[in-house]
Amino acid sequence: MMDKTININIAGTLFQIDEEAFRILRDYLQAINNRFRNVQGGHETIDDIESRIAEIFQSQKGMAGVISKANVEAMIAIIGKPEDFDHTGTETEAPVYTSQRKRMYRNPDDSIISGVCGGIGAYLNTDPVLFRILFVLFTMLFGAGFFVYIALWIALPSARTDTQKREMFGGAYHSTGSPIRQPDNTFVSSAPVYNSGYNNTSRIGNAFNEIFRALGRVCYIILRIFLIIIGVMLVLTGFLFILSFVMIFVFKYPWVFSADGFDMNFIYFPDFLNYIVSPASAPWIIALTSIAVVLPMLALIYWGVKMIFWFKAKDGIVSLAGLVLWVLSIAALSIILFNEGISFAETAKISSQNIFSHSPDTLFVKADKKVSDLKYEKELSLKREAYTVFINEEKKELYIRPHMNVNLSDNDLARVEIRKLSSGRTEPDARKRAEELLYNYSVNGDTLLLDEYLTIPSGRKWSADDVGINLYIPEGTVLKFDSASENLLHARSGFEYEEDSDSTKWVYNKRLWVLTDDGLKPLSSQPAKQK
Template sequence: MNKTVNINLGGMFFHIDEDAYQKLNRYFEAVKRSLSNSTGKDEIMKDIEMRIAELLTEKNRGEKQVVGLKDVEEIITVMGQPEDYRIDDEEAAEPAYNFSRRRTKKLYRDKDNSMVGGVLAGFGHYLGIDPLWLRIIMVILLLGFGTGFLIYIILWILMPAAITTTEKLEMTGEPVTISNIEKKVRQEFDTISEKFKNVDYDKFGNQARNAGERIGSSLSDVLLKIFSIFGKLIGAFLVVVASATLASLVIGFITAGSFSMVDFPWQSYIDNFTDVPLWIVGMLILIAIGIPFFFLLILGLKLLITNMKSIGNPAKYTLLALWIISIGTLVALGLQQATEVAFDAKVVQKQKFDLNPKDTLQIKFTYNDYFAKSIYDREDFLFAQDSAKTMVIYSNNVTLRILKTDEKTPYIQIEKKAEGKSFAAARERAEKINYGYKFKGNQLLLDNYLLTDSKNKYRHQKVEIFLYLPEGTYFKPDMTVQNYDHTDNGFFDLWFDSDIYIYQMQSSQVKCLNCADVHGEGEGEVWVDEEQIAREAEQEARLEVEREMQRQNIQNGQNSSTTVTINDKGVQIKKEGTEGLQGNKPKGLKMDKNGVIIKNN
């Protein structure tokens, strides 16, 4: 059992065995005697103490808490005996020391040989090349790509400066021994002495007596203080933002990992775009976004805490490698997703339908109140459950085009379209689109939506409706059609202000039978009398139909009563009775109390 002594060595606290303490104390006394005639003796002793404190700290990182005699002997072996290092003023003797392990260079900023912050000078020492070449490369990056400035600032923040003699020796890769410490300190003193010798003291005295410079110096101190406070505020802001972002990313990752237990509303949207498990995507996003914000957090802490230690190069390089891997993986997943929409295909469904030439085709869009509450509710795509609790994709990507056909029978053509990684995959996805429509008398009811199973994934599925009508067909679009009509306006110009208009398919375009010209009064103002327009259009439509029916009766040699009615249900034509040309019924036109024109031929 031995006594222990508490000592303060290089600003660090140690428990040391009494025998070890005596040996270490004798070693320090011997070093002081060997440096009795050396310049900067106190500075050298301070650096030696700090170096020995670092070595003791490395040896006591485990459970061991007391420095023993063996530890001190090993450190003395590394540092060397004082009598082995006698440095004259002219040249240094070659030291005879032994190393317990080979030392390597450490990356520091060299402020003594710096032009800005010493970053490139430090890299020059670390890589063993002239800093001039690194400065040329940095200028090229700054002028050519614009990234050099950002890279330099980040390195300036992350790289510690070589301040002590030990750090300067580690930066150049020289052994941290008594000889090298003394040599380095003497070189620094010689450099400072040389600078003082070359000073123009008269000029310096005149400048010192200049009151304006003293005021400028005071102002610079104030500005430096202001910039220091501003830096602290920036550091606090970075810490808050980075911490909040990292916390959100971690919570999001944990939430994503629990999808096997709980179904979240946005789970389907993520599953729609990739087949990779969600927790892997979450982890990649966490790494890709989290690591830059982690370094921002470190930067903010460094601005707030002056003497904060670096996290170490191994940790930095490991995080950088993880970030590069995550970014590369996410890019690969993005390219894979891009191939999912590389091809498009369609499936065509055609159906003819019967329509009496005298009837008016009513066109209307309907909505499903299970998915929407109004015909005007539109969704590009939406994941929802149908009435059978099956996950489906709901979309209002539906369009209508009205075209002319030379066939005698009108027909409707439904084209279902989708995208995929191949033509076959796109066609298969298009075939699985569910779309409905039906005929009810002279009414065509079209769904304003499409459905498909969520397993088919959303790949821009849509439905295009082509309504082909023969020449002379009357049709009346409902107000709901205006949201889905994609017909060329030069062929069919749908009036949006009302649904009372009736149209007829003609040889070259669609004609509105009861649309009137609207004249504006004043720039930007349009005055419309809808009742007057409706009355005039109704009168014109009746006369047009009457003339057509009269020509047909004359050609057929018939005498009949023709009733023409135009109202919100369209055009209705009714004939009553047929007689020879010698009939006794009076000829001419008459109108009943309901505004129905009756023509007797």
């Protein structure tokens, strides 16, 4: 048969204690009360002892949380018996329990918003109204008061326990005792008392307190509304970002993030990654990038939910684990990317040129191999740079659209220059890669034949490859493009395109251009004779 248990309250903390232990504790506290109740500072001493008893019991782990006789005897051994306390007559010094170092807290018992001013007032033994007025004045005049208040709100803990309140008041706080109760017996009172001078405030101080309390309620409501709005924004931002990330890189929905509406089209970037880095690194890069991107967004969503519903949670371990995981993912990703990035350390260019036998008045530029004839499954593009990569999964080949620049020739002869560019670990390696690029062109009388794409050999990784076509012609030469070759002209910015007066769009597909002092301009006259 189990011993009878009794619910008691010591220093504001509830405990369950068995009947035998209760009798020992009751006699012990009664002896303490008899010992110190008639001496100077006796009430404070009794309160300190009770708080110490509560702390000891909280640190002990009895069976099923019940205080046993052994727990009580262990407590008495720590604190000591009343007859062991040194004293001399009625002038007995209080034991060490009344010696408290001062520490600043927020005072929840004298709080309008968070108890910051109440805590400062308790610490300095000054009416907190003065500090409230100062914070309001500094906020209105300089704006700094608000931020200082928020910083103190975050930095200062709240004085919840009697020990913390004694530290806040520097020993000026005491309660007349927290009761130990059983159904028919109460032998210690529990009403809290503050022995501080500033509680007896004047009528003006009380009026100010009421005003600040009303302002505090208004500020609290405004702050809650503001935090709810911020929380909703954080939740939506995190959710939409994660949704977009999944739609782009998992489901490859181009309408989420396409080259038609944005500066880049990266929906096939994970597939393209296999052509950039080693096969062993690609899945790690994708996984670590996902962690590095998604974890902060999940944190945003969580913070937003906390702001909306204003709850506290024991999330320290989870937050720390998430932070450690995020830092490790960033570190691992950086190491992998650095190792792979060595392959792009050096850049090399190789050039070849062809001079026209004569400078025609009209130069025809035509595409030989066209992108429209290619068989490719995926496309990756940077719209602003007009850099487009076409991926042929079957042949494991990459195709890249080159770009054309038209420049004024320094003589009366027209010429075309082809520049191939690649990167590598060393300059010789980069030069070798540039030489491997497959791109064809030819000059035939007044016609320039160009491929609309260059080919990276099957099995070779992408190395920031590019081909630039520089066409040098005399001033006044008319250029006639077909639709495919004109795409090369539009592949880079830098030309002045005429704006259509009937719309807000730039005029492309003019087919007919003329080189002037001001650059390449669409020709408004009749088209030249087709060849």
